Amino acid sequence: MTTRRQKRLYAGLSLLVGLAVTVGLILYALSENIDLFYTPSEIIHGKKETGVKPTVGQRLRIGGMVVEGSVKRDPESLMVEFELQDTGPKVVVRYDGILPDLFREGQGIVANGYLREGNVIEAFEVLAKHDEEYMPPDLAEAMKGIKHVKPSENPELGYQ
Structure with missing residues (x-):
């Protein structure tokens, strides 16, 4: 050559x-x-299509309804712990920060964070939906058949 x-x-x-x-x-x-979207059932049981469960330490996005009576606030800091549920098991979300104004029990939320244990998510961002009609498509599919009270239909929340 x-x-x-x-x-x-x-x-x-x-x-x-x-x-x-x-x-x-x-x-x-x-x-x-990449933030993969999971519901609480998918974190515990794995995705329906593939059966793949998220691994500990994986960054993810989770969506579900805040369980009534599960919100626990630390009086010394901004740390908040609450449970999320869709159609099945519950997962615990821990968040250190100021929650959105629309956050409340029975409300649908989406949280970005890391899986720390089998059912514990350490969130770095919590998003509450902006009105009672919106829900992410993946979460809407997972929530079919679950009855929840809309804020506009609950007189105790002060909405008419």
């Missing part, structure tokens, strides 16, 4: 290796920032 061909071969190979390394780094960075 001539030196000119060798130079072209080395340049082509180095370009391909550089491209492969770049694509690999991009995919690794994207996989670190």
